[in-house]
Amino acid sequence: MCSVCGTSKSESEVMDDSSAANHPHRRTHLSITPTEQARLLDLSNDAIIVRDVNNRIIYWNHGATEIYGWTRDEAIGQDLHHLLHTEFEIPLEQLIIRLHQHDRMEGEVVQVTRDGRRRTLWSRWALDRDADGRPGAILTTYNDITARKQLEAERERLYEAERAARTEAEAALKIREQFLSIASHELRTPLTALIGFVHLLSTAGQNPDRVSSLTVRITQQTQRLNTLINQMLDVSRLQHGQFVLERQMIDLSGVVVEVVEAFRAMQELNPHHPLEVHTADASVLVLGDPHRLEQVLHNLLSNAVKYSPAGGVVRVRVGQTATDAIVEVADQGIGISLEAQARLFEPFYRAQNVGQISSGFGLGLHIVGEIVQRHGGRMEVESTEGQGSTFRVLLPRHTNAS
Ligand code: ADP
Numbered sequence: 001m002c003s004v005c006g007t008s009k010s011e012s013e014v015m016d017d018s019s020a021a022n023h024p025h026r027r028t029h030l031s032i033t034p035t036e037q038a039r040l041l042d043l044s045n046d047a048i049i050v051r052d053v054n055n056r057i058i059y060w061n062h063g064a065t066e067i068y069g070w071t072r073d074e075a076i077g078q079d080l081h082h083l084l085h086t087e088f089e090i091p092l093e094q095l096i097i098r099l100h101q102h103d104r105m106e107g108e109v110v111q112v113t114r115d116g117r118r119r120t121l122w123s124r125w126a127l128d129r130d131a132d133g134r135p136g137a138i139l140t141t142y143n144d145i146t147a148r149k150q151l152e153a154e155r156e157r158l159y160e161a162e163r164a165a166r167t168e169a170e171a172a173l174k175i176r177e178q179f180l181s182i183a184s185h186e187l188r189t190p191l192t193a194l195i196g197f198v199h200l201l202s203t204a205g206q207n208p209d210r211v212s213s214l215t216v217r218i219t220q221q222t223q224r225l226n227t228l229i230n231q232m233l234d235v236s237r238l239q240h241g242q243f244v245l246e247r248q249m250i251d252l253s254g255v256v257v258e259v260v261e262a263f264r265a266m267q268e269l270n271p272h273h274p275l276e277v278h279t280a281d282a283s284v285l286v287l288g289d290p291h292r293l294e295q296v297l298h299n300l301l302s303n304a305v306k307y308s309p310a311g312g313v314v315r316v317r318v319g320q321t322a323t324d325a326i327v328e329v330a331d332q333g334i335g336i337s338l339e340a341q342a343r344l345f346e347p348f349y350r351a352q353n354v355g356q357i358s359s360g361f362g363l364g365l366h367i368v369g370e371i372v373q374r375h376g377g378r379m380e381v382e383s384t385e386g387q388g389s390t391f392r393v394l395l396p397r398h399t400n401a402s
Contacts, residue, residue: 047121047142051080058137067121067144069114084111095125100135103127111142120149172239178348179235186228186361190221197221223266227302231363235347238370245289245374249398252286252293252325253279253318259297260316272311273304279318284325285398292371293395299364300329300391307354308333312388324377325397328390335385344381345369353385368393 032040038061041048047064051057060075068075068084075083081092087110088095099105106124113119121142128137197218204210237243260277267273286293297316304314312332319326336344340351350362372379376396383389 044141045143047144048139049075049080049142050137050139052137053135055079055081057083059139064142067113067119067142068111084113086111099125099127099138103129108145109142119144119146121145175235175239175347179232182348182361183228183232187225190224190228194218194221194225227364228361231361231367234367235363238367243370243374245292245371247287247289247375249285250288250290250293252284252288252327252395254283255290255293256297256316256318256327259294259301263298263301267305273308274313275301276313276315277318278316280320282320284318284320286325286375286395287398288375288395289371293375296368296371296393297327297329299368300393303364303391304329304331304333304389306360307331307389320397323397324394326395327393330388330390332388335387336381336383336389337385341381341383345379 042062044061044063045066047067048059048061049057049064050059057075057078057080060070060072062072064075065071070083080086086092089107089109095105095107104124104126106122108120109123110118110120122145123143124141126139127135128139130136197214201211201214201218204214234243256277256279260275264275267275301314301316308314308331310333315328315330317326317328317330319328334353336351337353340349340353343349344351344365345368347366348362349366350360354360369379372393372395377394380392380394381389382392
């Protein structure tokens with residue numbers, strides 16, 4: 001039996017030298033005919049293609065037909081890279097120069113099959129030269145590595161997803177740890193003050209000024225405790241996907257006026273921060289959660305006052321553009337460095353220049369940023385250290401067309 005073509009020979013033929021010599025696949029003289037060579041090359045799973053100096057295909061094996069779908073007859077005479085839409089990592093002209101320098105080369109290419117599928121292939125090029133060393137045909141084998149590349153890409157994607165999940169879990173853990181250490185400290189401070197003031201109140205007797213001043217302080221500390229606890233609850237809701245907006249059509253000017261009134265009442269005893277309000281002439285409509293937008297404004301106003309220890313006017317302005325409803329809160333306080341501005345909306349972030357001014361969690365702006373973002377809006381900050389800050393809330397404006 002011939003190992004190449006499977007033809008069986010009779011015993012007498014095997015014994016007969018002339019019969020063996022006539023068989024097309026005889027192995028006795030360790031040489032094979034061009035037809036045999038072509039047939040052997042057709043056994044390869046790889047595409048084996050030879051092209052002339054003008055890139056015209058002059059040889060195309062069966063493996064090439066298997067990979068690309070073009071038959072030998074269709075492929076012969078065609079421009080190889082035109083037929084297969086070959087995409088190289090570097091331009092073809094440079095590849096040819098390299099090939100002429102080294103005679104051999106390999107690399108990854110992307111090609112398109114007859115039915116439009118993109119395949120990734122590992123190609124090996126060998127340059128044939130004539131007796132005078134002039135470059136002639138190029139033999140290239142293409143090994144289809146599409147499945148392997150897809151597997152690698154999928155593995156990489158899974159690895160990335162796992163890494164992202166791990167980073168997220170680590171960040172959540174870090175936030176929780178910060179949360180616990182800051183919370184215990186920040187909650188204890190107003191609580192200790194409260195205990196002290198209540199004790200003083202019990203000994204204040206009939207002195208009305210003393211009673212009134214202590215009552216104000218007790219109210220302030222209670223409010224501070226209330227704010228801290230609410231911020232903790234909000235962050236927990238945000239983290240657990242339980243932060244729900246209840247939206248309705250509202251006039252932003254109305255919300256601003258109400259919050260400013262309430263804030264003024266609270267600030268009655270604070271003459272250092274006059275509040276100026278400029279609302280728009282026309283109504284500024286947004287589809288928003290009034291309670292949460294009040295919270296945003298209240299937070300920005302509290303910060304404007306808190307971070308202006310030397311006093312100064314706090315200006316609130318409501319306006320609109322063709323697309324945005326805008327609320328702006330500007331103060332003349334300590335301002336924020338550029339470096340700090342980039343991190344203001346991170347949870348627990350507090351700029352260095354706050355020093356001992358006032359305590360806080362560093363959560364207020366994080367919550368503000370989340371609320372605004374969940375309304376489809378964005379925040380802008382302009383500030384110069386030592387001169388003041390402007391916080392701008394931009395929300396998608398509701399027009400009759402929207
Ligand atoms: P908190 O006031 O509890 O620290 P916030 O999240 O409200 O937390 O603010 C984060 C930080 O941003 C503050 O600690 C402060 O450094 C800075 N900041 C916020 N508002 C102002 C402002 N109006 N002027 C100067 N700095 C501000």
